[in-house]
Amino acid sequence: MEHFSMLKGLSGGSILVVAVVFLVLLYLVRNQAHKSIRAFCRVINNAMRLCASSVLQAEKRLAQRNREVLLAGGMKEVEAELEREFQRVEAVVKHDLQAYPSFHRKMADLVTKIDEDYASSTETPLLPPAWLSAVEAFAKVPAGKDSGVAMILGEIHKTLEGQQKTALDEYRKSSAVRHGLLEKIRPYCRSLSKNLEKVGKTIIGLEERAKIIDEKMTEYEQIRAKSEAATRKLSSSSLTQFVIAGFVMVIAIGGAIINFNLIALPMSEMVGGGSYIGPYKTSNVAAMVIILMELSMGLFFMESLRITRLFPLISNMDDRLRTRMLWVSFTLLLILAGVESSLAFMRDRIASDMEALRQSLAGAEVAAIASRSLIPTVGQMVLGFVLPFALTFVAIPLETFIHSSRTVLGLFVMWLLRMTALVLRLIGNVAHYSGKVVISVYDLVVAPFLWVEKKVAKGHPVEIKMSPKEEASR
């Protein structure tokens, strides 16, 4: 504004003179000005391109690192799964197939027994008595009126009938023995069938396990080969796990907040409601500390059970020591749950007392405390006892969240770096083309002088020596 006020004092002619002088000056320093503008823009452009290239390099390194971490994590996971599958196969083999020799012997015995019994049960046809042909010959003797022959024949007939009866009785007896033997075979056959069925199931189970192992092995090989498909699969799996674990964590945080509200008020009865640590009430801090201790105990409990593996020190511990730690953490958790339950009871009492006071201050009739239902009190106590144990299970999504967040964070930083590189390149290009625009505008301002110069140059052609660089730039 001050510059414009200076011009105010000048007449129109003077302003014109100043403008012409200014334009002449612009024309005289035109080449230098062009060079300066071009150099300045080139500096910005190059700097930006350099920065962008550096950022992209960093992004590449990060991508490589992320990929390595992802593959290493995936490999570890598949290894663990394979190990578990092999352990299962081992268990099946140990449990069912280790006893195969005795099982085979048992089967052979059963088959022999069945074979023997079957052989014993075969029906042998009864042989006709040896004297039958003699009787047959005698029977051909014509009886006539000879009473002796008739008597002999009658005796023979009687004897034959007796013999037939005896033979029939013997046949029935032998049939009963055969049926008995066949009856004895039945349980052996059932046992045989059951054993065969069991073996069949085991074999089918092993076959299924073998299929799973095959799939896992293929996956493992892909990861080992660092294939793009394996990386994509692992990355997608990480993102899914991150979202699911995050969702469960949010639920757990909700539970922790309820827990906090349950014990914050009664804690003021223990540590005083008027003291502060920093800007926070001591009772609130104490309640938070109790909840965090419960969470820590829950973590140690899960670690001792080897469900989670956030602390390698615990999972690598000697089994005896680990069991001790398991019991210690469980006992502490139990004590804390008991404390919280008591605090919940105390909270109910304090809250009802405060409510009674408020009502009396407001002039309302105070309801008799004795007549209150016990359900809310018991409910709060149960909640206070259960919540610490429920929070124990947060360890599982927490572990998943921590592991998957490494990948997700890596992906986010990569995206951020790519965006930064893009913006830097954009700025560089904008600077480059802005320089061209400024040069054009500059030439537009001194256009009359350039036109005169061109005319003069046409009248007196002068060879202008240019450097190869300038020629190239033209």
Next chain:
Amino acid sequence: MKKIILPLFLVVGALLCGCTDTTSHSRAVYMLMDTSGTYTAELKKAQAIINFLLGTLQPGDSLAVARIDTGSFSEKDIIQKVTFDGRPSMSNEQKRVFRQKIDDFVASVQASPYTDITGGVLQAVEYLNETGAGRKTILVFSDMEEDLQKGYVRDFPIQISGIDVVALNVTKLRQDIVDPRKYMSRLAEWEKRVNAGGGRWRVINDLERLERMLEG
């Protein structure tokens, strides 16, 4: 292991000590009740305000209620004062006793012939500063018309820095109705005195908005 644990405890202890907030988070309220002339009829409202305060103040806070009479710059005019216990159960019991005392006072109050508001404010400042509370409030339940007995000197600046002064239920007197400028100049005069003394001045006539008393 012991070599690690001991320094760890020392560091954590030092950090906790360092984190301890030196500023007081407690609140102290001193309520002055005008018992002069016809204003005693308004004391039922004052009772409601005290009940509201008892319901609002937290363990660790302080509350005192005093009367405004001929010479209010005296401990004798304090009807009841208490710093609530940190334990909520004890604090509730103290509130019940406090309320009973106030009820008894309101039932047996005698009207005073003069109104020494300045003396009451000075007594309040003294009490509030002694509590060491972080937030200090003086509630003046009065028509803010000072009427001093002959010989009482109160026309000097008062030091009330860091204290909120809230005038409650400032009723309009007969002469205010005739000439509202008197009412306004009375309030303006008090505002000037409080601001000059380093305090913050507020007027709340609508007793339905009592929660605004302790704001700020």
